[in-house]
Amino acid sequence: MMNNILKIGCPVCGSVLSVQNQPGIESKSVTCPVCKNKSPFSAFRRIASNTGNASKEETTQYPNSKSGYAKEETETDIDKGPNYTLGKLAIPALGLSFQLKPGKNIIGRKASASSATCQIPCETKRMSREHLVIEIKKIPGKGFVHCASLYKEKVNPTFIGQNKLEYGDCVILHHRDLIRLPDVEARFEIPDNEATDI
Ligand SMILES: [Zn+2]
Incomplete structure (x- = not known):
């Protein structure tokens, strides 16, 4: 319990x-x-x-x-201190890397009718065209906070590390978090943390 x-x-x-x-x-x-x-x-x-x-x-x-x-x-x-660096989303298997921007970043399957800002080429349609949202909020004096949520209720199972992401959740992403999308794994990275691992 x-x-x-x-x-x-x-x-x-x-x-x-x-x-x-x-x-x-x-x-x-x-x-x-x-x-x-x-x-x-x-x-x-x-x-x-x-x-x-x-x-x-x-x-x-x-x-x-x-x-x-x-x-x-x-x-x-x-206590790790404010983070002033915008995160990136890396898809190692595809050799892709997306620079995330302040506000809402929409991650989804690459398609002509997709409005995703980060479009990932997929062999199947298990990933939605608009699947995941990473919202970057700037907190005064605290830097950027990266928050992952599902774009819509009905999408195939998606995990942050071992934890299933439920619709309506806002999960704070940390450097090197693994985002397990249908068919592909993405790694969230905050470039600053590579050099200075606090
Ligand atoms: Zn709050």
């Missing part, structure tokens, strides 16, 4: 965060990795799971992962 993942909505910016449930969490404070505001847990909106208990059980199977998940104490992530 300790490894339950709770989904909560930030009362300040509305981002959906996944946190590890733990005894006494109701009395603790959570720092939002997107807007950096610290709020009491009780102020966060609880996100009900669409599929009810079945999905709740499912989340308990996920291995503990530090990647992409807001911990109850997110100070460790924030």
Whole structure:
């Protein structure tokens, strides 16, 4: 029961965060990795799971992962300091690399009717033409925060590392996170971190 993942909505910016449930969490404070505001847990909106208990059980199977998940104490992530570098999306298998831009970057399958800003050539149609959104928000004094979410509800399963990305989730990306899209794996990179691994 300790490894339950709770989904909560930030009362300040509305981002959906996944946190590890733990005894006494109701009395603790959570720092939002997107807007950096610290709020009491009780102020966060609880996100009900669409599929009810079945999905709740499912989340308990996920291995503990530090990647992409807001911990109850997110100070460790924030202590890495502000990030002033825009991320890149690399597709090693295809030798591709996309420079991401502030605002919404739409990742999808390459097609003439695709409005994706990062179009990935695919042999099958398992990836949607508009599949994943990486939104880059600039937080004053804190630099860029990269947030991954699904473009629409009905897409083939997509994972950030080991964690399945659910529609409506906003998962904070970290340097070298693996984004497992249908048919292809993409790696999120913040170029600065290559040289100076803090
Ligand atoms: Zn927030």
